Amino acid sequence: MLEAPNVSTGVRTLVMRALEKDPEHRPATMDEVLATLASESTPSAVTAGAASAAAARAEQSSSTHATRAPLIALMLGVLVIGSAAAMLRRGNASGSNASSASAAVATNRAIAVLPLANLSGDKADDYFGIGMADEITRALTLTGVKVIGRTSAGALQAKGLDERAIAKELGVGSLLTGSVQRAAGQLRINVSLLSAADGAVRWTEKYDRPIANVFAVQDEIAKAVATKLLGTLGDGATRTVRVETADPEAYALFLQAQVLFNRRAGPAMMQAANLFERAAARDTTFARAYAMLALVQTSLPFYSDLSADSAQQLVGRSARRALALDPNSAEAYTALAHGAYTVSRSREADSLYRRSLALDSTVATTWGWYGHLARRLGDYAAYRARVMRARVLEPASLIARIWESDVLQAERRFAEADSQIQQIIALDSTFANGWVYRARILGLRGRFDEAIAVLERHGVDDELLAYLYARAGNVSKARGILAVAPRRADGKPRHLGMRAAVLEALGDHRAALEMLERAAATHDQSLVQDTRMGWFDPFRKDPRGAAILTKIEAR
Numbered sequence: 001m002l003e004a005p006n007v008s009t010g011v012r013t014l015v016m017r018a019l020e021k022d023p024e025h026r027p028a029t030m031d032e033v034l035a036t037l038a039s040e041s042t043p044s045a046v047t048a049g050a051a052s053a054a055a056a057r058a059e060q061s062s063s064t065h066a067t068r069a070p071l072i073a074l075m076l077g078v079l080v081i082g083s084a085a086a087m088l089r090r091g092n093a094s095g096s097n098a099s100s101a102s103a104a105v106a107t108n109r110a111i112a113v114l115p116l117a118n119l120s121g122d123k124a125d126d127y128f129g130i131g132m133a134d135e136i137t138r139a140l141t142l143t144g145v146k147v148i149g150r151t152s153a154g155a156l157q158a159k160g161l162d163e164r165a166i167a168k169e170l171g172v173g174s175l176l177t178g179s180v181q182r183a184a185g186q187l188r189i190n191v192s193l194l195s196a197a198d199g200a201v202r203w204t205e206k207y208d209r210p211i212a213n214v215f216a217v218q219d220e221i222a223k224a225v226a227t228k229l230l231g232t233l234g235d236g237a238t239r240t241v242r243v244e245t246a247d248p249e250a251y252a253l254f255l256q257a258q259v260l261f262n263r264r265a266g267p268a269m270m271q272a273a274n275l276f277e278r279a280a281a282r283d284t285t286f287a288r289a290y291a292m293l294a295l296v297q298t299s300l301p302f303y304s305d306l307s308a309d310s311a312q313q314l315v316g317r318s319a320r321r322a323l324a325l326d327p328n329s330a331e332a333y334t335a336l337a338h339g340a341y342t343v344s345r346s347r348e349a350d351s352l353y354r355r356s357l358a359l360d361s362t363v364a365t366t367w368g369w370y371g372h373l374a375r376r377l378g379d380y381a382a383y384r385a386r387v388m389r390a391r392v393l394e395p396a397s398l399i400a401r402i403w404e405s406d407v408l409q410a411e412r413r414f415a416e417a418d419s420q421i422q423q424i425i426a427l428d429s430t431f432a433n434g435w436v437y438r439a440r441i442l443g444l445r446g447r448f449d450e451a452i453a454v455l456e457r458h459g460v461d462d463e464l465l466a467y468l469y470a471r472a473g474n475v476s477k478a479r480g481i482l483a484v485a486p487r488r489a490d491g492k493p494r495h496l497g498m499r500a501a502v503l504e505a506l507g508d509h510r511a512a513l514e515m516l517e518r519a520a521a522t523h524d525q526s527l528v529q530d531t532r533m534g535w536f537d538p539f540r541k542d543p544r545g546a547a548i549l550t551k552i553e554a555r
Contacts, residue, residue, distance in 0.1 A: 131255025167196030497527025
């Protein structure tokens with residue numbers, strides 16, 4: 001490994017990958033190099049204490065360019081050298097291309113963990129196998145193994161793909177599969193490490209343990225797999241065994257809540273919050289339960305009638321409790337960062353996201369949400385780099401694909417965004433966000449009738465439907481929808497930002513400006529999250545409207 005004290009581990013790893021003998025192990029494109037360098041410009045490889053004002057200044061475009069330019073030049077040179085060396089090696093070795101390709105796949109150290117099959121006989125226990133795969137994935141990342149998120153593997157498995165097809169789709173050399181059964185306080189786990197090249201079993205093991213030892217089992221599996229893939233253990237694998245909760249029921253509640261959170265749907269998010277809360281109540285020392293509860297709470301303004309300000313108070317309590325128990329909880333810092341984002345405290349959000357990534361740079365949600373902050377600030381290059389980092393971590397995640405379509409929307413590349421959304425819907429036609437985003441993009445492309453048909457067919461987002469009718473010239477229909485649209489629990493209208501856009505489209509400019517001001521004052525998420533969406537563009541032509549939007553978007 002290169003020894004350079006001022007170069008991060010991630011960049012050193014990237015250089016060594018570029019010098020790999022086998023082209024399959026080198027970065028495939030310059031875009032991959034740039035995405036990695038963009039992610040390494042954040043302090044994800046430094047200590048949490050160093051993520052301070054200096055790190056915040058590093059995000060400024062001029063400084064970032066100055067820092068990354070020599071690295072990019074270095075990588076270009078290394079890639080050229082690596083390619084030239086590979087050509088020389090090919091000239092000196094006349095082995096079969098097919099054989100070398102198979103060997104490359106077989107030696108690929110990246111891995112994905114499939115959801116563990118539930119053998120309990122009770123379908124209600126399916127979540128336990130899904131959650132266990134999440135936890136084993138998390139344990140593996142700490143050993144130095146490159147792991148593709150469980151969400152991606154599970155999504156492809158649900159479509160009926162076999163193991164080799166899943167491995168090919170995710171670009172991994174190995175898959176971890178298995179089953180889990182829990183009964184009478186005992187846990188039985190069977191796991192197998194499969195080669196993507198030929199489906200051969202490289203390693204298999206059975207674990208019979210008391211359920212109270214669940215964390216020790218996860219770490220034991222992770223260490224065994226890491227040793228098989230790397231030939232040795234990474235530094236992280238030598239840590240002491242995790243003991244996050246000694247209460248099996250609290251852990252079961254936690255796993256169930258985690259599965260629901262990953263669905264990113266309104267009712268599921270409310271259930272997830274309730275389950276995380278119950279897990280924390282059963283074991284008041286369970287730091288991750290509090291941290292994940294904070295993550296759900298900070299998301300609720302997007303999925304429920306809870307206001308951003310009310311959610312912020314809940315998030316603060318849960319995250320502070322998590323940090324009191326575990327000062328290194330990356331999830332807690334992500335929750336605080338997103339909470340600050342939802343109430344337009346951009347500078348604070350940026351600092352907190354950096355702190356979270358310094359502690360753990362492998363969480364796709366953190367990268368995706370951090371990307372949203374860049375969008376609000378108008379930094380589309382950072383937006384794209386962060387979202388693509390999330391996509392690398394979770395290639396098949398539907399929510400990560402939604403974020404990528406958001407990037408394309410922000411760049412006004414509507415046809416490409418539409419294509420991406422249609423792929424998402426093809427993967428899972430029950431994913432409600434897919435249909436909402438499809439209607440949004442059709443509307444932004446001026447295809448209002450098609451967009452209206454999508455929303456009416458799937459019964460989602462009344463305010464967006466009203467906007468589309470207004471743009472289509474159907475004034476009475478637009479006003480009628482606004483009049484009967486669901487309201488918040490306190491009886492006040494919801495989605496004030498979107499309502500402002502509807503009024504503007506109807507030509508009621510004065511009422512639209514007043515509604516926009518109310519939306520900004522209450523941190524309404526249909527405005528705060530999407531100030532750069534096309535339907536807010538008309539407000540930028542009015543000094544009063546422009547000032548409202550500029551204030552939200554200020555650093």
